[in-house]
Amino acid sequence: MPSTCPICEIAANVRAKRERRKDARPGELLAAALELFVEKGFAATRAEEVAKRAGVSKGTLFLYFASKEELFKAVVRENISGRFTEWNAEFDNFHGSSADMLRYSIRAWWERIGSTKASGITKLMMSEASNFPELATFYQHEVIQPGNDLLRRVLQRGIDRGEFEPMDLKYGVYIVLAPMLFLAMWKHSLGTCSAAGMEIDPDHYITVQVETILFGLAKRPTSTTPVLKDKNP
């Protein structure tokens, strides 16, 4: 049975904590920062609170991140932009129909981003973009643009294979993007205080959106859309 001498135990704890330090610090700080940024927004989050939640002092935060803005960028990179290469690779290897591919993409986005704290970043950027132009630009380059490109690849594939109706993809991507980003935003804003019966169940929401979108995107049997013809011909 090991010694239970309290002093030894404390010493061991301290040592263990120390050893874990340098490597673990950035991760702990990024996790704390993500939580707080999402909870309170970028401007309203105090650096000291991030540090406290990560279990370190104010000074330590600035040992790892040169400024609050850099901390934010690191959070974005860690949680979002770092994943695009992985996703691009995944898409290269996808062999099903484009409809399935889109279904898969959307579900994957929800599992990895939308349903996690990372989706708070989207809300946060939408809320504070105008006050932090540098961050907004960064986000545009690191997230919006690559996300657009990724989605565009999926849609282009569907068009090329005759599965989707040809369209102006610059705007076409928003057919998918808008409902997803709206869901993320909703979840972190009005969704937190929905009236009874108004709560959105993400899975259901996504299912309805996806199937409608897919039908909307689908290659039309004929060149016109007879069912929806205008009244004033």
Place this chain on the structure above:
Amino acid sequence: MPSTCPICEIAANVRAKRERRKDARPGELLAAALELFVEKGFAATRAEEVAKRAGVSKGTLFLYFASKEELFKAVVRENISGRFTEWNAEFDNFHGSSADMLRYSIRAWWERIGSTKASGITKLMMSEASNFPELATFYQHEVIQPGNDLLRRVLQRGIDRGEFEPMDLKYGVYIVLAPMLFLAMWKHSLGTCSAAGMEIDPDHYITVQVETILFGLAKRPTSTTPVLKDKNP
């Protein structure tokens, strides 16, 4: 019979004027605050700037609103007017196809809300909901719920008339709502600092969305969706 005593009348005038002024001041402050809150968010808007834009001194602002938070609440309450009765009436008198009705609804929303300053309130509520839960609830009841109901009527009409595919309308409304609200948010946030070539033209955006949505909502010719059948049957 009203008193015609001239002195009383003068006094009444003076009182009226003073009361009108007293009432007008907050109006100017609320207008200025709306603009600034939308532009920069709650936290980043300085009380002094609101006062300056309203043409009064900083002290005056606090004469009418006990705090910046109270000002915010007043701004939101002030701008949630009940336009819904007017719209409900409009819809009662619509005689075209449901597709046209939806097109009309969306265009009307864009013209009357989306493209005007009123859309700023949407952005504001989405951004600040978590900091003002009581306001968010209020907004849910006064805006989100009625908006939902209105849209639900349009979709229900389409289903009833066999124009739209039957669906779970609780989620179905978001097929229309999500892209529109996303557009409003985008316009007030990242849209203000988009990279070259990434700017969204609202009219084009709406056209693409509407036509896709309509096709997606349309009554399926058969009960299945053959074109999009899954690979794994």
Place this chain on the structure above:
Amino acid sequence: MPSTCPICEIAANVRAKRERRKDARPGELLAAALELFVEKGFAATRAEEVAKRAGVSKGTLFLYFASKEELFKAVVRENISGRFTEWNAEFDNFHGSSADMLRYSIRAWWERIGSTKASGITKLMMSEASNFPELATFYQHEVIQPGNDLLRRVLQRGIDRGEFEPMDLKYGVYIVLAPMLFLAMWKHSLGTCSAAGMEIDPDHYITVQVETILFGLAKRPTSTTPVLKDKNP
């Protein structure tokens, strides 16, 4: 006999203080800043301490001066650069010999700058110039350059009138400038802790310097300086 009610007196004091405020504040702050900058240097002077010495709060300081650097610039303008126009005018009206003019200039400098706290600015700039390049540039433009020009006018006058030996004035000005600036520096640095018998009496110092300098500057009877001829002819 006036009421001596203590409450009334306090109220009166407060009112008096208030009334004196807006006009007096900048002056009081500049005076406090000059003292502290000279005592402790620019970097080591805390904004809050300047405010406290001026009898106001930290915030008030920044109401009148946008930053600590701007405060410093204002101090310099108030105490030094603002006087050059007056001095230029004085020199325009001087009618004596150029030797007398130089004597007068130096004495005037000592009385108005050198012997006052303003001379601390010189020391301070010499000490901290490299850490505050913007301030150094400002000082060069506002003080060094005009001071040089002023002195150059005096020497040029002497040369033009045949009183002083022709010389390269770019360096000639330092014959006068160097001993004076050295005196100012000394006074605020090592001069404050001189060993017994090492103290410099400014008046005596100036007298000795001036008379030697004047003799050194004087028009040589012949083109050479026979008395000091080199040993190696």
Place this chain on the structure above:
Amino acid sequence: MPSTCPICEIAANVRAKRERRKDARPGELLAAALELFVEKGFAATRAEEVAKRAGVSKGTLFLYFASKEELFKAVVRENISGRFTEWNAEFDNFHGSSADMLRYSIRAWWERIGSTKASGITKLMMSEASNFPELATFYQHEVIQPGNDLLRRVLQRGIDRGEFEPMDLKYGVYIVLAPMLFLAMWKHSLGTCSAAGMEIDPDHYITVQVETILFGLAKRPTSTTPVLKDKNP
């Protein structure tokens, strides 16, 4: 006779090496500190940068010097070596005219002190004297006083030999000292950020000063200074 036991020798070597290292460390730190203190002043120099320039860690610096203040004191003490005996000897052997002697002295000072890093100490002391009064006193005794005495000897020699006009030497020395020390200070402060056309070339500066000073110090042909007679006799 020294022990020749190989083991002892190895041990001795190791000990010697360790001791040498122990001794060398402070030297490297002092050198680095001198450079940085001169460049940026005491307050603006960061301990970490001193350590980095010395090639050690921040912790090591505090192993050798209890605080930044102690480091500063050590830097000044280290750099105040007694060169004065050497110079006194040199002067004993000088056989030229006193004018040449002064010329030589000044050029020698420039070459050995003024143009080298050692002049940084002068600047440092002038800048920080008031923050380190005890050091300033030390400097007075070790440097200023002996320097004064040395210069006094030169001037006294000139007077004794009838080459220089008799004068109060306590102040007379500053006729030479002030321009030289000013040059040293200027070089390390405002000189580093002079406006175009305002730069001082030390050689030119010294030449102009020396020749003017020499003329100013020179034995007056007659007891009065006719050329500069006041206008108001």
Place this chain on the structure above:
DNA sequence: CATGAATGAGCTTTCATTCAT
């Protein structure tokens, strides 16, 4: 009623110093 000078808590960032390893 309206003003705006004044306040001071609060924020980000820096850096001398400590101490477990």
Place this chain on the structure above:
DNA sequence: GATGAATGAAAGCTCATTCAT
């Protein structure tokens, strides 16, 4: 002895709020 991660007291500056006029 040497290290460098961690600390936390400052410091400059902002801004919601107060209150004498």
